[in-house]
Amino acid sequence: MHKYNTITVGTDGSASSLMAVRTAASLARAYDAHLVIVCAYYNTTGSLLNSPSAEYSTLPVVSDSRAEEYLAQAQAVAEEEKATNVTAAALSGSPVQMLIDAVEKYDADLLVVGNRGVNTLSGRVFGNIPTGVARKANVDVMIVDTSSQAND
Incomplete structure (x- = not known):
C-alpha cells in the first residue's frame, strides 16, 4: 500500500486555502503522517514588484505576524481534523518557492494546495500558485477543488 509520510500544505488565510488545509489534515490523520x-x-523591506517570482506573488501575505495569525487558524483546522503531528512554518519569499523549499526541507512526499486562480484569466496569463507548484514540485501534488469558496 502506498503511504505518505510527510504532507505539506500552503495557506494564505483565505477560506479556500483552509479547505486545502482541511484536506491535507484529513490525509495526514489517515496516513498517520x-x-x-x-x-x-x-x-x-523589499518591493513586491521586483520579487524574483512576481508572477506567482498575487495578493501576498506581507508580514510575519500576519503569517503567524494565518498559521494559527490553519492549525485549528488541522486539530479539528484530528491531525496529531503538525508543524507550522512562516517562510519569507514567494509562495511557490517557499512551498517547494518546504517540501525539500521537511522531506515531504505530498504537496497540497487549493485551486484558487487556476480557472481565472489573470491566473492563466500571469501564473498562479497551484500551477507553479505543480510545474516545479518533485513530489505528488494534490490540487483541491475550492470552488465552493469562490467568494473569499
Whole structure:
C-alpha cells in the first residue's frame, strides 16, 4: 500500500486555502503522517514588484505576524481534523518557492494546495500558485477543488 509520510500544505488565510488545509489534515490523520503547514510572506523591506517570482506573488501575505495569525487558524483546522503531528512554518519569499523549499526541507512526499486562480484569466496569463507548484514540485501534488469558496 502506498503511504505518505510527510504532507505539506500552503495557506494564505483565505477560506479556500483552509479547505486545502482541511484536506491535507484529513490525509495526514489517515496516513498517520507529519503535516507541515506553510504560509509564505514578504518582508516589508523589499518591493513586491521586483520579487524574483512576481508572477506567482498575487495578493501576498506581507508580514510575519500576519503569517503567524494565518498559521494559527490553519492549525485549528488541522486539530479539528484530528491531525496529531503538525508543524507550522512562516517562510519569507514567494509562495511557490517557499512551498517547494518546504517540501525539500521537511522531506515531504505530498504537496497540497487549493485551486484558487487556476480557472481565472489573470491566473492563466500571469501564473498562479497551484500551477507553479505543480510545474516545479518533485513530489505528488494534490490540487483541491475550492470552488465552493469562490467568494473569499
